[in-house]
Amino acid sequence: xxxxxxxxxxxxxxEAASLELGCNxxxxxxxxxxxxxxxxxxxxxxxxxxxxxxxLVKGIKGFEAEFIKSKFSFNLRKPxxxxxxxxxxxCAVNARNFNKFYFGSGTKLNVKx
Amino acid sequence: xxxxxxxxxxxxxxxxKKLTVTCSQNMNHEYMSWYRQDPGLGLRQIYYSMNVEVTxxxxxxxxxxxxxxxxxxxxxxxxxxxxxxxxxxxxxSSKDRQGVEKxxxxxxxxxxxx
Numbered sequence: 001x002x003x004x005x006x007x008x009x010x011x012x013x014x015e016a017a018s019l020e021l022g023c024n025x026x027x028x029x030x031x032x033x034x035x036x037x038x039x040x041x042x043x044x045x046x047x048x049x050x051x052x053x054x055x056l057v058k059g060i061k062g063f064e065a066e067f068i069k070s071k072f073s074f075n076l077r078k079p080x081x082x083x084x085x086x087x088x089x090x091c092a093v094n095a096r097n098f099n100k101f102y103f104g105s106g107t108k109l110n111v112k113x
Numbered sequence: 114x115x116x117x118x119x120x121x122x123x124x125x126x127x128x129x130k131k132l133t134v135t136c137s138q139n140m141n142h143e144y145m146s147w148y149r150q151d152p153g154l155g156l157r158q159i160y161y162s163m164n165v166e167v168t169x170x171x172x173x174x175x176x177x178x179x180x181x182x183x184x185x186x187x188x189x190x191x192x193x194x195x196x197x198x199x200x201x202x203x204x205x206s207s208k209d210r211q212g213v214e215k216x217x218x219x220x221x222x223x224x225x226x227x
Contacts, residue, residue: 004155006155009153032213034216036216042220043203043218043219043220043221044156044203044205044216044218045218046215046216049215051213090155090156092156094211094213099144099161099163099169099210099211100158100161100171100172101146101148101156101158101161101171101216102158102172103148103155103156103157103158104155105153105154105155106155
């Protein structure tokens with residue numbers, strides 16, 4: 001079975017610090033990759049996604065992620081975080097041959113003003 | 114407004130009492146799915162549906178049933194709830210049949226089984 005690992009469960013940063021959240025998956029075939037965000041009290045929203053092409057994808061609110069196939073990784077980055085980025089972030093994988101989604105356990109980001 | 118609507122938002126029940134959580138989307142989406150969210154485990158897919166009358170198991174289907182008689186509705190049924198089904202449940206939909214486009218999530222249903 002596929003699995004998605006997010007190694008950082010809780011990250012605390014000050015405003016303007018740089019962010020990198022790790023995501024690794026275990027499926028060897030072709031995948032679609034996603035990052036979703038859940039702001040406090042809200043439902044999950046898509047931050048960005050990768051299907052093919054340029055492995056560096058840009059999403060909303062200044063977030064970007066890089067797909068490194070050889071490392072089975074899809075890390076999320078932001079050069080300078082804001083207090084409003086406080087949320088829980090989920091990495092998700094969908095294998096091209098299946099219709100199931102696999103989510104990581106999530107990373108709670110707390111940005112201090 | 115395009116949305117996925119789940120009801121109820123909160124539900125407390127007792128072991129063995131059948132319950133249904135409703136999910137409806139107004140975007141004419143093909144794909145619908147159910148997830149449960151538990152601390153430290155993230156979201157795990159329960160069931161999904163690619164079209165009317167087409168449903169399939171996700172990662173954790175035991176103890177749950179679904180049906181897709183109409184395109185817009187995808188109810189989650191717990192025939193005999195148990196305490197280990199206490200969780201936060203989300204319904205989601207996507208316009209493509211494989212669900213690989215953007216998933217639209219509902220606001221969630223917090224279920225407690227006593």
